[in-house]
Structure formats: structure tokens, C-alpha cells
Amino acid sequence: MKKALAVILVLAAMGALSFLGWKFYGSSDLTPSATPTPATTMPILSGLIISEPTGANPAVSSPLKISGYVNGDGWFGFEGQVGSVKLVDEIGNVLAQKPLTAITEWMTTTVKFETSLEFNNLSAQTGKLIFRNENPAGMPEMEKEFVLPVKFSAPAETVKLKAYFANDNLDPEATCEKVFSVTREVPKTAAVARAALEELLKGPTEAEKAGGYITTINPGVVIQSLVISATGTAYVDFSEKLQEAVGGSCRVAMIHWQIVETLKQFSTVKNVVVSINGNTEDILQP
8 A cells, every 4th residue: 555655646746757857848849949030130151140132033223232240250349340241233333332231239149231332233134142241350261252143123214324534544644534434324314414413422343443443532522503594505503512622723623623524425514503502602722
């Protein structure tokens, strides 16, 4: 009788332990589940998550917003950025390239980033986004790269126009008065003169830079107004940024001619008057 009672007590104790184990630790599968990935993100590879664009061979157009986050394994923040991204077409032409800018504290494990690429795609149907990590040590074994194939969205109706830049290859004597055109294709608009100036203010593309084109105009300049009179004079007013830290007669001349020639490509423009905050006197002094 005592032996039977002892067996019953042992079995009861084992049952109680099993119940407590289920109560406090859950089912027998104790492998922790992965943190669910939001439906809007695309896990690319360890350490790099892309939120936009998403999907296999995503369709892209300009401007292209790129966002996501890095969380280790060679992908990390350094001095305000987490790497770079380059857009190339199907034959390898570089259409745009920018750093991946950190939008949260970069000295943390997980760093969110974003950037925006503006590009002119004249004929290519497919291309690639090439992501590279930050590698401040410059050590080859620490380099990380991911290539995301993309396809270009069918372009809307467009118009071709010109922007004018300096080019030391085409003007080796640096005459300070010669500027050279590049062709840009933009969405069709009635305000073609303003669109041409906007393209000028963007500066040369990576491909144009490789061909020697440079701009003497500061980044961040804003067109405040543009009026073309019935007699053919274009009055264009810029923000103060146009003359910020500008020195030297050669640079001032190049700024002038870049603006003038970009506007005079249109038959309706005969003369150009440049102003800054409405002032035409004592501006762009060498």
C-alpha cells in the first residue's frame, strides 16, 4: 500500500512540473520567433533593409526616393551616412549617385537612412541600384555591396532642352566666357525657360562630370521669379545663395554666361537681366 502511494505521489509531482513548464514556458518549441518584418520593407541581406523601392525588379522613375535601415553585419552609420547608392543603366552608364544619409542617430546599432536620385533616362529599359556600405578603414575585406535590378517606368511625354556649363576639356585656355550645352529631357511643360534654369541649377550629372563639365553656380540657389517681356528680355531673380562666397572675376563671368546662354537658347529671349532679391546693382562682384 505504501509503495503504491509513493508511485502515485511521484506521478502527481511529474504532472505538476509538466503543467508548470507549460504554464510559464509555453509549448515545447522554445525557439524564439523572428521579429516580424513590416510588409513595406524588403529584407535584402544581413544588415541592410530597403523600405523603398520594394519588390523584385521594381519600376523606378525620377525622382527616385530610396529609404530603409541598416542594423549591423558590416552595414553601419559613420559621420552621418550609412553608405552610398549608384544607379546605372543596362550598359553601365552612371545616371545618378548619392550617399545614403542617416536620418536617425548614426552612432547606434540600427540607423535609418534615405536619399533621392534625380536622373535622365533617355532610352534604357532596365538598370541596377548598387548599394555600398561605409568602409572608413578602406579595407577590402570589409566592403559590402548589394545590387538590386530595376526597370524604368515608361516615361511621360517629355521635352528636350539645354543647360550650359563650363568645360576645361573643351576650353583648355579657360577663357571664362565659353560655356557648353548638355541636353536634358524633362516632363513636358509650357514653362520651358524655367525648366531649363532648374536643370542648370542641379549641376552636371555624374556622366557629364566624367566628360569634363563643371558648374560655377553654388548649390542650393533658388529661382525666385522669371518673367520674359514682350520685347524679349528675361528678368530672372535668384536667392542670395547665388553670390554667397563668390570671388574672382572669372567665376563671376562664368556664372553670368551659364545663366544667359541657358535662357537664350529660346527664340523668345533676346536679353537677360539677373537680379538677387530684386537687386540688379552691386551683385556678383568679383
